[in-house]
Amino acid sequence: MMEPGLYHLLFISAALFFIGVYGFLTRRNLIAMLMSIELILNSVNLNFIAFNKYVWADKLDGLFFTIFVIAIAAAEAAVAIAIIINLTKNFQSIDVEETEEMKY
Amino acid sequence: MGLFGRTYLKNTAGIISTCLSFISTCLAFYTAYGYFFEYGKINGVYQKLIPFNYLWLAFSEGLSINMGILLDPITAMMLVVVTLISLMVHIYSLGYLKGEERFPTYYAFLGLFTFSMLGLVVASNIFQIYIFWELVGVSSFLLIGYYYEKPSAVAACKKAFIVTRFADLGFLIGILVLSFYAGTLDFNTLIQRLTSPESNELKSALAASFLGISALTWGMILVFVGGAGKSAMFPLHIWLPDAMEGPTPVSALIHAATMVVAGVFLVARLFPIFAISAPDALEIVAYVGAISALFAAIIACTQTDIKRVLAFSTMSQIGFMMFALGVSKYGGEEGLGYTASMFHLFTHALFKALLFLGAGAVIHFVHSNNMKDMGGLRKQLPITHFTFLIACLAISGVPPFAGFFSKEEILLAAFQHNQTIYWMALITSGLTAFYMFRLYFSIFWNKSYHPNHQDEHGHHGEGGFVMMMPLVLLSVGACLAGFIPFGKFVSSDGTALVSEFHLQFSIAPVALGLTGIFAALFLYKTENDKPDKMASSLRALYQIAYHKFYIDEIYLFITQKILFNCIGKPAAWFDKNVVDGLVNATGNTTQVLSEKIKKIQSGKVQEYAVYFLVGVFGLAMVFIYMWK
């Protein structure tokens, strides 16, 4: 096996990203969709860190991006959960196929 | 009166109308007297006076539609004729239509008609004549369709209006052609420009030609088409017999004395142009007139409805007037036809109105139009009988009644210029005498009168004073009018024309007339079956003549089978399916498309995510691989 380098990390990052996309498009449960989004965000973090280490080793910009992404992901997850709970009280279900009020 | 008469003026509408008519008659007589005897003449030539000319629509420097009054010998004469006959009809209708529900409406229509006709005769501008021409058509439509509950009346008035309207199309095109070449619409200027040999307009009008005939001749032919429609010349005559559906006084006014002579009046008005610059058109006028006269006379010999006999007689007499104009030339002795035509117009108005009003009295008595229901009425209706006899003698050309003088002049003019037409005219006069006296004998002699159950009503008898007075007055006119030296007043160029009385010439027509009278006497005075035997021996001819030469059927065939099916229906199909279909298809397509597209906005987040991703990847492909 080769020496794990930038390309392997990028492979993992891309694969995780598209796994998250697949999960977002396939799931019917809102919380499961939220989990897919977390996967996507994580893949992006890995991407930044990989680039920071292997390509731009003299700066820490990638790292800071990662920190901020984590912070914002946390905030967003909190707000999303609040919305989901609110939705449950109104619709008595968190099936995303039933929340189509905004259609034509 | 038309608007409020029904509620407020029920009984007095007729009186008011008659008084106003009387006033206009007096004014007309005064004008005519003044014109002919006082101020009309300059150097022995009657001038065309324009006392009043108001600029209405100006198109350009020289071309404008004015509204004015033109006073001319024929205008003055027509003023007298129109107002006099109108007055007679007004008085007569007081009795004839008594008790009618829409009495004021009738008088309103009569007033409208008189106004239109007077406007027509005094018009100083060819477009003004056209306006009043249409107005006359409208009033005629309203009056024929007066009994609008009867479907036959409605059909008749529609037919009259449509046929005359169709002819007026030709008239309008003729007006446009003439005004284009002459550059003006005013009568005086028009005639002057198109008749003086040096004028540029005349040269250009004669130079331009279409299908080998000069533009000016086309213009005059088209104008004549308009006149032929209004005057019921062949083949535009089909409306006149059906127009008898209107009340009889209406027939007297419109279809005997005034409206139907509008065409003759138009030709007379434009006569200088016809005679000097477009003689070919004048030929056509002559032949159409002669053919119509003969045609109508043949048909009239077989009809049984008395009003239709009189209608065809009118058509025939107007044919006389037309061809008299057609054979005439301009100026001096040559212009005899013009004078004869106008003279015949004058006398014809008198005795034809008399005939119609008399027929009205008979119909009022018998309650039927058909000759078969009448007979032996001379004892019951003495005054009507006597005046009717005078009128029949007048129309047959028996001296010394009015018709003799006017017909003599016409035949003389024809003899001098066109032999074919002369012989046609002679035969027609003989036939005229025959069918008029057939009518006379069938009504007043033939059978002895059996009063049927309709006569049980007390008020029947001859009509009252109001109905008899016009008859008497008109018969006096019919007797005396012949002695007016018409040539002194009306002639083609305004100079006095003295017509001599050729004794030898008159023998032939008078003899023919008397022959016709005796033939009718022989066949119809007493009840017998000689007419029927004659009819069956000439079976085919009789049938053709009885059905008016099947002209109506031909027209119906052409319009229904050909025009409707070949032109009307495809056009309607095209309009409904292609034109409308295109618009509908556009709407439908948009709607169907939008129904399909609106499903994109489904409200589902995941679908939106799919569109988002697809878009992003698409753009990525474009920018990576295709954007150089």
Next chain:
Amino acid sequence: MNGANILFYLLAAMILGSGLLAVTTRQLFRAAIYLLFSLIGMAGMYFWLQYEFIAAVQVVVYVGGITVLIIFSIFLTQQAGEKMLVKKTGQQIFAAIAAFCGFALVMIQIVQNNFTATKNLSLSPSVTNIGNQMLGVDKGGYALPFEVVSILLLAALIGSIVIALRTPTQTS
């Protein structure tokens, strides 16, 4: 074939495997746990890359905060028990194909590109360096984003409370 490589591949397998299971399993609670494993694997990967600070932040925030939050929400919405519904097969296949195509596109781009490392001296990602740069106001300092993120967190805090607070009035 040294230990570092093996560790790398193990971590990679853990991340991807757990992620895959997280998005395909039909039981919600198990999905949460698989997510948990995936996040722990990520933290391990950060450790392998010698970015200890980020690894620590990952564990504290993601594993300890967000995953717990998700599990709370699962219980609050009483979804833990039954199996989840699935989408129609057609849609699943379409999503899989779409994801795969995207992945292929991205990989092609990555492989074809030549990433050249910079020649400068590398800066070690120690906490000291991070702290200096994070709160630094000179060029390359991240003090402003830091403050903005704190305001964002405040807004998220208030927002969540407001949204979640409406529920008592609705249900009573």
